[in-house]
Amino acid sequence: MAKISFHNWQELWEIEPPQSSATTFAILPHRGGRASSTTKPFKLDYAHITAPLDVMTSLRPSSTSLRSPSILSERRDLRILSGRSVSSQRSPIRETAPEPQPTATEEISEIKRYEDFTTIDWVQDAVYEQNHRRAKRRNGGGFWDQEGIFGWRRKVIESYDAGQAWLVVTLVGMAIGLNSALLNIITEWLSDIKLGHCTTAFYLNEQFCCWGAEGGCPEWKNWTGFWLINYIIYFFFAVLLAFIAAILVKTFAPYAAGSGISEIKCIIAGFVMKGFLGAWTLLIKSIALPLAIASGLSVGKEGPSVHFAVCTGNVISRWFGKYKQSASKTREILTASAAAGVAVAFGSPIGGVIFSLEEMANYFPLKTLWRSYFCALVATSVLAGLNPFRTGQLVMFQVEYDRTWHFFELIFFVFLGVFGGLYGALVIKWNLRVAAFRKKYLGKYPISESVFLAAVTAILCYPNIFLKINMTEMMEILFRECKAGHDYHGLCEKENRLVMVLSLAVATILRTGLVIISYGCKVPAGIFVPSMAIGASFGRMVGIIVQALYEHFPDSAFFASCEPDVPCITPGTYAFLGAAAALSGIMHLTISVTVIMFELTGALTYILPTMIVVGVTKAVGDRFGNGDHVFNVPVSHAMTTDPLTLPASDFPVREAEHLLSDNKFQGLPIVEDRSNKTLVGYIGRTELRYAIDRARSDGLLSPRARCVFTKEAADASVARRASVSERSQALAPDTFDAIQTSVGAGFVDFSRYVDHTPLSVHPRLPLETVMEIFKKMGPRVILVEHRGRLTGLVTVKDCLKYQFKVEAEEHALAATTASEFSSAPLGGHLSTPASETLEERVWRIIQKAIGFVSGSSRASRPVRLGERDRSGQPESPGILDGTEDDGFVELEEREGRPGRP
Numbered sequence: 001m002a003k004i005s006f007h008n009w010q011e012l013w014e015i016e017p018p019q020s021s022a023t024t025f026a027i028l029p030h031r032g033g034r035a036s037s038t039t040k041p042f043k044l045d046y047a048h049i050t051a052p053l054d055v056m057t058s059l060r061p062s063s064t065s066l067r068s069p070s071i072l073s074e075r076r077d078l079r080i081l082s083g084r085s086v087s088s089q090r091s092p093i094r095e096t097a098p099e100p101q102p103t104a105t106e107e108i109s110e111i112k113r114y115e116d117f118t119t120i121d122w123v124q125d126a127v128y129e130q131n132h133r134r135a136k137r138r139n140g141g142g143f144w145d146q147e148g149i150f151g152w153r154r155k156v157i158e159s160y161d162a163g164q165a166w167l168v169v170t171l172v173g174m175a176i177g178l179n180s181a182l183l184n185i186i187t188e189w190l191s192d193i194k195l196g197h198c199t200t201a202f203y204l205n206e207q208f209c210c211w212g213a214e215g216g217c218p219e220w221k222n223w224t225g226f227w228l229i230n231y232i233i234y235f236f237f238a239v240l241l242a243f244i245a246a247i248l249v250k251t252f253a254p255y256a257a258g259s260g261i262s263e264i265k266c267i268i269a270g271f272v273m274k275g276f277l278g279a280w281t282l283l284i285k286s287i288a289l290p291l292a293i294a295s296g297l298s299v300g301k302e303g304p305s306v307h308f309a310v311c312t313g314n315v316i317s318r319w320f321g322k323y324k325q326s327a328s329k330t331r332e333i334l335t336a337s338a339a340a341g342v343a344v345a346f347g348s349p350i351g352g353v354i355f356s357l358e359e360m361a362n363y364f365p366l367k368t369l370w371r372s373y374f375c376a377l378v379a380t381s382v383l384a385g386l387n388p389f390r391t392g393q394l395v396m397f398q399v400e401y402d403r404t405w406h407f408f409e410l411i412f413f414v415f416l417g418v419f420g421g422l423y424g425a426l427v428i429k430w431n432l433r434v435a436a437f438r439k440k441y442l443g444k445y446p447i448s449e450s451v452f453l454a455a456v457t458a459i460l461c462y463p464n465i466f467l468k469i470n471m472t473e474m475m476e477i478l479f480r481e482c483k484a485g486h487d488y489h490g491l492c493e494k495e496n497r498l499v500m501v502l503s504l505a506v507a508t509i510l511r512t513g514l515v516i517i518s519y520g521c522k523v524p525a526g527i528f529v530p531s532m533a534i535g536a537s538f539g540r541m542v543g544i545i546v547q548a549l550y551e552h553f554p555d556s557a558f559f560a561s562c563e564p565d566v567p568c569i570t571p572g573t574y575a576f577l578g579a580a581a582a583l584s585g586i587m588h589l590t591i592s593v594t595v596i597m598f599e600l601t602g603a604l605t606y607i608l609p610t611m612i613v614v615g616v617t618k619a620v621g622d623r624f625g626n627g628d629h630v631f632n633v634p635v636s637h638a639m640t641t642d643p644l645t646l647p648a649s650d651f652p653v654r655e656a657e658h659l660l661s662d663n664k665f666q667g668l669p670i671v672e673d674r675s676n677k678t679l680v681g682y683i684g685r686t687e688l689r690y691a692i693d694r695a696r697s698d699g700l701l702s703p704r705a706r707c708v709f710t711k712e713a714a715d716a717s718v719a720r721r722a723s724v725s726e727r728s729q730a731l732a733p734d735t736f737d738a739i740q741t742s743v744g745a746g747f748v749d750f751s752r753y754v755d756h757t758p759l760s761v762h763p764r765l766p767l768e769t770v771m772e773i774f775k776k777m778g779p780r781v782i783l784v785e786h787r788g789r790l791t792g793l794v795t796v797k798d799c800l801k802y803q804f805k806v807e808a809e810e811h812a813l814a815a816t817t818a819s820e821f822s823s824a825p826l827g828g829h830l831s832t833p834a835s836e837t838l839e840e841r842v843w844r845i846i847q848k849a850i851g852f853v854s855g856s857s858r859a860s861r862p863v864r865l866g867e868r869d870r871s872g873q874p875e876s877p878g879i880l881d882g883t884e885d886d887g888f889v890e891l892e893e894r895e896g897r898p899g900r901p
Contacts, residue, residue: 120270120327122778129328164322169336169375172313177382180344183290184388190294191470194237196222235458241295242454245288245523246447253284257522260307268334268361270778282311285524292523295454296461298514302345303526309341310334332368335361336375343376344383347394351596352376358592362775397475401603403570406561412546413577416539417613420581421620427586430516438520446522453518465489466507471533478536478575497544504541508534531586532579539578543571577613584617635770636763638802639784639792645671648680649708653701660689669783669790670709670754679790680710682758691753707748760785771799
């Protein structure tokens with residue numbers, strides 16, 4: 001019988017086949033090898049050769065990795081024996097140490113790529129990061145020891161690795177500042193081209209064409225001298241720009257639609273949405289955003305500015321391997337990019353950092369704070385250097401006040417705060433209804449919807465002097481003090497006050513309605529600036545009224561603090577505070593809004609009024625909105641009871657594969673026995689799938705293979721196999737191929753892929769505490785155990801499901817009232833059955849109107865909310881329980897998403 005040769009690192013060994021039924025192999029040093037004279041042959045028991053060993057790699061294909069799950073065996077004995085023979089002959093200088101094998105967590109961290117619409121487990125990710133750094137130090141140390149390099153090259157490489165984060169945030173900040181300047185210039189030109197053109201240079205907007213002139217100049221001409229024709233041209237440009245923006249978004253990057261802030265918050269929290277921060281989304285959003293803003297839609301660019309800023313950070317960070325392979329490090333760059341996006345949008349670097357801290361990230365360590373600060377600083381510096389408005393201002397509506405305020409004005413400031421809170425609650429409530437209507441009935445017509453909204457907006461806004469211009473220009477006009485040369489269509493004239501008040505009231509009402517129906521359409525759309533414009537128009541209206549009251553009753557005791565012959569009331573400050581109130585009401589922000597408004601004005605005097613307005617807005621918004629919900633129940637009320645589990649030992653691999661294919665769970669708890677439910681660990685879906693695939697690729701699986709998940713079960717299996725081997729010595733195979741065949745029917749050890757210390761809580765722990773754990777620590781799942789026994793598990797979806805259930809029960813009376821209202825007949829042929837909802841009635845009325853315009857009298861039957869659509873796809877569940885397809889986790893269904901980066 002031929003001998004079998006194999007290499008053991010630097011040595012060549014031979015296995016002498018056993019004689020007949022012998023149970024031992026003789027392992028001898030090959031005469032042609034480099035074994036030393038002190039190397040002695042040793043014998044190895046057959047039971048030891050029951051798994052692929054590191055010293056037997058030549059018996060396997062060269063492409064087979066040594067990091068596969070192994071069949072249970074006593075590998076330590078053979079490694080010790082072979083290690084002695086190797087160390088006895090190795091030179092301490094010339095010979096190199098074998099490359100250390102990575103641990104299981106290091107291996108998983110390298111191959112684990114989170115799937116789309118899944119959640120990152122930040123607890124496990126932190127473990128992977130720690131092991132990755134440990135392996136990097138170990139491998140790096142071995143390299144330097146081997147090469148003998150301890151000089152300047154090593155210091156340069158280490159310095160580059162340490163300063164890589166600052167290099168990334170510098171590049172990101174520069175790119176964000178440059179992109180923001182270009183978008184500002186393009187947006188202003190496209191907005192003015194609807195009204196006229198510059199005769200001296202067509203590429204100039206009205207401000208640059210009439211540089212230094214107030215109220216227009218001869219170089220800037222309207223398209224015609226007829227109001228109606230200019231109206232038609234304005235309408236045409238609005239529809240055209242909206243159509244181009246919508247078709248670009250639908251065709252090339254559906255993720256470029258909307259604001260993106262909500263999705264970015266989910267991504268930073270750990271939710272995976274591949275392509276949402278890709279280069280293609282960045283390109284299309286940068287192109288379509290100026291088109292959407294210039295079309296006149298009641299949407300803003302500040303929210304999308306955060307999106308393209310985060311896209312920029314994600315794209316640039318992918319150039320560096322340190323961030324490409326690390327989710328936690330990428331999270332730092334995304335958070336810093338969000339701060340820079342807000343900084344360039346409002347010209348407020350500190351406000352951007354506070355916004356990122358207050359709104360975007362639940363986990364905000366000190367190093368992320370400094371990187372956000374530096375990124376915002378670089379972005380605003382680049383924007384200021386480019387000076388897109390040629391005024392030294394970072395944003396158009398930046399303003400300075402040299403007048404102070406009086407204590408009697410606090411009453412009106414509180415009134416503005418009440419308006420901001422009511423505005424936020426109203427818009428949020430009705431926009432959610434519009435979003436549900438849009439998703440159900442208009443999801444297949446994104447381009448038509450955008451064009452229709454642009455047409456309606458153009459028709460309604462052109463007659464109003466405050467609505468037909470760009471919203472940033474409108475805020476610039478309303479924020480101004482009434483000084484010489486700072487008048488717009490008689491805004492500061494006494495005889496025009498009634499007309500201005502009525503125009504501002506109409507602008508406030510129309511803009512609010514347009515924001516409700518426009519925010520969420522399939523173009524890049526933000527809600528920051530529209531809300532600020534609404535608050536500014538309302539605040540300016542209040543300021544004009546207060547100014548008129550003072551002029552009519554100058555001797556009243558209420559105005560006793562006003563000095564004679566000095567302007568007492570500044571309507572521009574009311575517009576400024578109204579904008580702060582509306583922004584705080586719609587975004588539920590406090591500190592960041594105060595800081596942003598302070599940086600916009602540079603006036604420390606108005607810090608206190610701003611804080612009062614924002615505080616009142618916060619209180620009113622919490623009163624009429626949902627606010628922070630207090631459950632006062634233990635986690636057992638929200639957890640998933642009797643979850644699917646895996647036994648710690650003797651579990652068929654084939655059944656494990658069936659569990660993976662039949663379920664969408666992201667992981668499974670491991671118990672000692674399914675009857676007693678004693679918790680021993682948790683294994684993720686990715687780890688289990690990878691372990692099975694790797695074992696199969698190494699040829700270690702057979703139809704009867706079973707797996708174990710703990711070291712104790714592994715040792716018990718080894719003992720059982722040893723006893724079986726002793727009883728069947730007479731039937732032992734005499735060839736190595738036969739040995740491998742018998743091994744393939746054994747046990748596969750998956751214990752190194754198991755998390756033996758999963759995060760677990762007591763069933764009586766308050767649900768609010770568990771939700772805080774999810775926010776602060778970011779685990780994917782929390783196991784619930786009582787006295788060591790698994791009683792259930794809870795995920796973020798379970799918490800949301802319970803919250804929706806409680807809120808639905810609390811608002812059952814309001815829902816019943818709304819249902820009764822929707823079932824009331826509208827009169828005549830428009831009477832509807834009691835089961836028809838408000839959304840269905842609106843859709844039916846729209847269909848009748850379209851049929852009347854097109855000459856068709858046939859109206860299709862109303863579509864029920866519970867029915868399937870025509871494509872045959874079931875309706876996406878409103879509440880996710882963890883058993884559905886991950887595709888339903890999308891915040892909005894976007895069809896036709898191309899597979900672009």
